[in-house]
Amino acid sequence: MAKRTAAKTKTRNPKPLTKRKAWKALEAHYKKIRKLHLRSLFADDPKRGERMTAEAAGLFLDYSKNRITSETLKLLIWLAEKSGLRTRIDAMFRGEKINITEKRAVLHVALRAPQGTSIMVDGENVVPQVHAVLDKMTDFSNRVRSGDWKGHTGKRIRNIINIGIGGSDLGPVMAYEALKHYSDRSLNFRFVSNVDSTDFAEAVQDLEPSETLFIVSSKTFTTLETMTNAHTARAWLLNGLIGDESAVAKHFVAVSTNAAEVSKFGIDTANMFGFWDWVGGRYSMDSAIGLSTMLAIGPGNFRSMLDGFHQMDEHFRTAPFESNLPVLMGVLGIWYTDFFGAQTVAILPYEQYLKRFPAYLQQLAMESNGKHVTLDGSEVDYPTGPVYWGEPGTNGQHSFYQLIHQGTRLIPCDFIAFGHALNPMGRHHDMLLANVFAQSEALAFGKTLEQVKAEGTPDWLVPHRVFEGNRPSNTILADRLTPEVLGKLVALYEHIVFTQGTIWQINSFDQWGVELGKVLAQRIIPELESPKEQTLGHDASTNNLIRRYRKLKTQE
Ligand code: F6P
16 A cells, blocks of 8 residues: 555535536436336346446445446446545545534544554644554453453453444444454343443342453543443442452553543553544444454454454545445445435344344444535535445345335335355354345336236236335345455445445535534433532423423332
8 A cells, every 4th residue: 555645635526516517417417317117127128237346355236226237336436536536535544624513533543554654634644653553452362261351359250331322322332243253252242331220239239249341432432321330330430349349450451542531530551442523433343342243253363353354444535436335335325315315224234143233333434424504514405415224134024025115115225145055054144135135126127017907806906916126226136244355345335325425515524413412311310410409501392301301210
């Protein structure tokens, strides 16, 4: 990889998106082809199913079941080019401060940059710092996994609890579940995120404090939920170990950018694993925030995951847009969100281990692209980030797929499937894969009135049994779910989000929208806890709810 230094690149987009020629051309094109059915698109082009595919770093993408023609794709790619996507990709990889509202670089790609490469931030190469933290995590993980690191009473650590929320929880949970197959089964992993005390109570109810290690994961180390849970964890530990404060050193480590707060909490900063302000919370699962992942799967597997991320980064950085997986999926998302008016995207992994992947993508996509003003602060006049949701197949088929097939909304779907099961048994995997292929086929082609009638269906039942079809989907196929493949998949979606954020001209890297609720909660806490009723200055509904809760609290 070439040495990259920060240079000033114009990242603002002067021309409003909807005034761009490419946008106008897409509007006109949409009017022409919006009624085209996938049935005729496939009938007119027998090679479509092979032609509209792309492959990179071992991920195969079939995007042929989208409501597009070759012309659509050309126009969408033109839009991406004219939106300065290439320049912005280069700016990100160079370490420019493209997160303009927080004046920060956006360098999750540096977290997986191989040793010996160079990415400069404020005149400093950050890659050696990344590898120093990785080495420290490796040493610590080896000590815990081998039993060398002992608890305060000399017992081996058996339980590891990650305390964190948002990006400091969803990545670790998702990766732990996704890679459980590769994990050390003699260690128990739990994840506490919610400030609801049930989360903590259930996580520790069958655990022995002397065998439990807490990882307090928080970029800021000030997040209400995480700090509340961390204090509760400390009290639980000290209670179990008869109040010996020195036990904290052997049972608590921290992952944070805030050494001062870590030390204030009582964790020795020697047991702190750092990262940097240029790593966004939702882009941090491959930083030290992934310490629980490394403890579970081991340092070798963790590094394979990083390698997977890096392979996808390099593909995104260098491949022509026409064959660039994140760009293709990114522009297809724009096509449905902004032209067809789709409001959601369904993420449908046909791999049980990916059961938390949709939840992980919710934060990645929705915290990133849930924005209503452009980089220069003007209100957008087009829809931005859609709602992400989903469940693993085949469970979803017996629940919400009905609405995707026959409801009134257009819901583009991403199917994710693998050539091999990690726990092969009998015919299960063939059945699983038959279901993925059947679903995307049924969504695209449906069942016509004539077909339903020809089956001898009574007339009154015919309309109920017709499937309109023309429901778009992507299918991603990979060999098997490994740490490396997980890295590729996550990086793929990170860069899809980046592609879309660039076209929408928004800042995908801040999250001011979560601030107001946090501030108001801080104001309400004393109003709930004060022994004397306070004069409340909220709206009538909030005031009333507060009073009612105070009354409920006093009743047994
Ligand atoms: O919810 C807002 C947010 O800032 C997320 O972006 C972040 O992932 C989460 O809170 C947790 O923050 P921290 O790691 O600082 O505790």
